[in-house]
Amino acid sequence: MIRQSSTSLEEEVYLRLEEEILGGVLKKGDSLTENSLSERLGASRTPIRGALHRLAEEGLIELVPNKGAVVIGVTADDLMDIYAIRMRLEGLASAQAAKKISNEDKKILCEAVELSEFYVGKRDPERLKELDSQFHNTIYRASGNRLLYKTLSELHRSIRGYRKLSLTVTDRLKASVTEHRAIYEAIAAGDAEAADRLTSGHVAAALENLLSTIK
Numbered sequence: 416m417i418r419q420s421s422t423s424l425e426e427e428v429y430l431r432l433e434e435e436i437l438g439g440v441l442k443k444g445d446s447l448t449e450n451s452l453s454e455r456l457g458a459s460r461t462p463i464r465g466a467l468h469r470l471a472e473e474g475l476i477e478l479v480p481n482k483g484a485v486v487i488g489v490t491a492d493d494l495m496d497i498y499a500i501r502m503r504l505e506g507l508a509s510a511q512a513a514k515k516i517s518n519e520d521k522k523i524l525c526e527a528v529e530l531s532e533f534y535v536g537k538r539d540p541e542r543l544k545e546l547d548s549q550f551h552n553t554i555y556r557a558s559g560n561r562l563l564y565k566t567l568s569e570l571h572r573s574i575r576g577y578r579k580l581s582l583t584v585t586d587r588l589k590a591s592v593t594e595h596r597a598i599y600e601a602i603a604a605g606d607a608e609a610a611d612r613l614t615s616g617h618v619a620a621a622l623e624n625l626l627s628t629i630k
Contacts, residue, residue, distance in 0.1 A: 506610075513602045534546065
């Protein structure tokens with residue numbers, strides 16, 4: 416049940432539904448009606464209607480006249496577009512981080528890599544997903560570019576359900592952790608060119624694995 420806080424009730428409903436769609440709880444083709452959502456979330460139809468319109472503008476659902484809403488989610492074409500953008504921007508973020516990273520963020524990156532190397536042996540995808548997010552978010556922050564940080568954080572969030580799926584593939588898990596180690600070492604050494612190249616390759620490999628897993 417939705418609990419109203421300092422944000423508006425519409426915002427609460429919107430965030431809840433967005434989380435369920437991006438997290439895979441609500442799947443492509445699922446129908447959403449104002450009545451069913453009102454009963455499930457304990458909110459009136461007005462904020463639910465507003466939240467659905469926002470989700471439609473975001474492209475996560477389609478509003479069908481006289482039928483309600485249908486979940487679209489993130490399509491394969493969306494994934495390819497998102498990863499193409501990530502490839503360029505994450506490479507840039509790593510290059511900038513190599514020039515600007517603080518000792519504190521170096522330590523956080525190193526710990527994320529070392530813990531990932533430990534948990535990959537434990538085959539713990541949930542913990543590895545958390546560490547993957549920590550690794551990438553630290554690089555975004557260390558780039559010192561607020562716009563880059565905001566853009567990449569939103570892109571990363573929009574595909575979190577698919578990232579979780581990708582991290583169930585054992586071979587990719589091991590490869591991803593190995594790639595993180597190489598990226599960290601390039602950033603720590605201040606090698607912007609290598610950090611850019613290794614990060615772009617890492618994102619490209621993640622996309623190839625993800626598309627193969629979906630198929």
